[in-house]
Amino acid sequence: xxxxxHIAIGTNDPEATAKxxxxxxxLKQVGEVNSPTAQGYYLSDGHVNLAILRFKYDDPATTEGGxxxxxxxxxxxxxxxxxxxxxxxxxxxxxxxxxPGTEHMAARGNVEVKFSGxxxxxxxLSEHGWLGTHExxxxxxxxxxx
Numbered sequence: 001x002x003x004x005x006h007i008a009i010g011t012n013d014p015e016a017t018a019k020x021x022x023x024x025x026x027l028k029q030v031g032e033v034n035s036p037t038a039q040g041y042y043l044s045d046g047h048v049n050l051a052i053l054r055f056k057y058d059d060p061a062t063t064e065g066g067x068x069x070x071x072x073x074x075x076x077x078x079x080x081x082x083x084x085x086x087x088x089x090x091x092x093x094x095x096x097x098x099x100p101g102t103e104h105m106a107a108r109g110n111v112e113v114k115f116s117g118x119x120x121x122x123x124x125l126s127e128h129g130w131l132g133t134h135e136x137x138x139x140x141x142x143x144x145x146x
Contacts, residue, residue, distance in 0.1 A: 008051040010061060010070050011119045014040040018052045020118050024092030025077055045077075074122035076112060078129040085125050089115055097122065 011017040018041040021027045027050060031042035037060035038053040054069075055061035061069050079085035090096065094115035112124040 004048060006049045006051065007072065007075050008053055009072055009119065009121055010053055010055055010068055011040070012054060012070055013118070014052045014054045017118050018043060020092050020094075021050060021052070024089040024094055024117070025123075026088070070119045071121050074114075074124060076124035076126060076130060078133065079125050079127055082113065082125060082127050086113065089123070089125065093118065094123065 009017065018029065021043055022029060025045070027043040027045055029041055030044045030049070033040045033042065033051065033053060036056070038055050040051065040053040043050040043052065058067050061067050077085075086096075094117060097114040097116055099112070099114045111128075112126050115123045115125065117123055
């Protein structure tokens, strides 16, 4: 089965964005990028590679039908302790984003606490992870309500 191992974030300030994810989530810098198409950093939590990229021109910056030099929609991070994780990410400059529908999340067993990072990218924190992220977990176990 395929596993998500890489997420890329476009940014106009790779240094500040990398610093945010290193300080806010405890990711480690594992490499640098300076290719003909982009400059930036590779970060990792040991399971997923997070590329922080400043694109050098329009073609490689094109995604989802348009040129986007900054951002993805969102990504989620499972944490051991919400209180300490929240304090850490806010100390790094994240802004909490209250989210309607928290009650529905609690009913299905996973509350995602949302924050905005430096380029407006949403980062979800969860103590319980997401359906399908734990080996042996059944998709039929938890119905998803939209």
